[in-house]
Amino acid sequence: MANCVVRWRPSGGRGEYEVVPSQALVNRRVTLRVDQLGVDIPAEITGTISQGKPRLRKDQPNNRSKLHLVPLVMAIARLPDPTREDKTGTVEWPLENKSFVVSHMKFEIVSDDGSSAVLRPLSARILHSDNAFDLQKRFDSLARDIGKTPNIRIKLPELASALEVHRDAVLAATNSIWIRQAADNVIAQQVQQFGESNTAAISTIEELPATLLEEDITGKEGRVLTRLHSYRERDRTFVRKAKALFKAKHGRLFCECCGLNPGIFYGLRGENRIQAHHKTPVEELLPDTETKPEDLAMVCPNCHDIIHAERPWVTVENLHSQLLAAGNHYFK
Numbered sequence: 001m002a003n004c005v006v007r008w009r010p011s012g013g014r015g016e017y018e019v020v021p022s023q024a025l026v027n028r029r030v031t032l033r034v035d036q037l038g039v040d041i042p043a044e045i046t047g048t049i050s051q052g053k054p055r056l057r058k059d060q061p062n063n064r065s066k067l068h069l070v071p072l073v074m075a076i077a078r079l080p081d082p083t084r085e086d087k088t089g090t091v092e093w094p095l096e097n098k099s100f101v102v103s104h105m106k107f108e109i110v111s112d113d114g115s116s117a118v119l120r121p122l123s124a125r126i127l128h129s130d131n132a133f134d135l136q137k138r139f140d141s142l143a144r145d146i147g148k149t150p151n152i153r154i155k156l157p158e159l160a161s162a163l164e165v166h167r168d169a170v171l172a173a174t175n176s177i178w179i180r181q182a183a184d185n186v187i188a189q190q191v192q193q194f195g196e197s198n199t200a201a202i203s204t205i206e207e208l209p210a211t212l213l214e215e216d217i218t219g220k221e222g223r224v225l226t227r228l229h230s231y232r233e234r235d236r237t238f239v240r241k242a243k244a245l246f247k248a249k250h251g252r253l254f255c256e257c258c259g260l261n262p263g264i265f266y267g268l269r270g271e272n273r274i275q276a277h278h279k280t281p282v283e284e285l286l287p288d289t290e291t292k293p294e295d296l297a298m299v300c301p302n303c304h305d306i307i308h309a310e311r312p313w314v315t316v317e318n319l320h321s322q323l324l325a326a327g328n329h330y331f332k
Helices: 069-076 135-147 149-155 157-171 177-194 202-207 212-216 220-233 236-250 262-266 301-307 316-326
Strands: 003-011 014-020 029-034 039-050 053-058 102-112 116-126 132-134 275-278 296-299
Touching (some): 039 157, 069 116, 132 135, 149 202, 236 275, 236 296
Antiparallel strands (some): 014 053, 039 053
């Protein structure tokens, strides 16, 4: 089937949602499908034409216990609640309730009989950011969390109970503020246990190995984000691909901060000493982000250690500029 996009539209200080292509959902009642949880949820929302534009409207527009389509999907996905107004013109990470706008939400139209349409949520793009949530991966993570709730309960019983309440709210298959409240409770419990982060499912965080970098980081947020960062930088498959991509592009491996080529400087023993560093701060990664080879920078062990020496971590670009300005580099 085709895809459609539900797009945020600023209007008189109050957001409205419109649909592209324009006729995709006109006169259709919308149902959301989340395959990973085995549920179809009637959204109680209908496509219409208003002032010549394709819009989405709640069946009960004044009923605040009912969520509009985008906030409903975000609540089901156990993600922060978006706002309908762009009050600040910026976005800050990690995302918090009512602090950001979802500019576009993409759906697959699973079925359409002319009077009703079943939509599968695919992605949600954040206004003022290049980042987008992969909603299918997010639902995969939710299903994994639910499957591992018994294990989570052993160490974190309150968090496990909150997960079950959210699961039950979603499986009730009703558009209800109960889903949002249950999602907020899980998020609050997760923050209490792991610190503020939009980066991963609970089961993912629980399974991450410890890292020596944690010894220099204080506070729960620092520990969990450092662990996530360290884990991604040590994923051998991604590191191999990233190094091969970098070498194919530049003809050699060298530190992007200081210019050191360990293979030349130390000989054969130094060739494999270039390390992979995640360019984007983990605080800014979206939930369950998949690392791609181009997301990694090549750095020498010394520069890598300086980058991680204290929080906030210095960027590769800033450290590179500092070394160039000081004349402490190996670039010609």
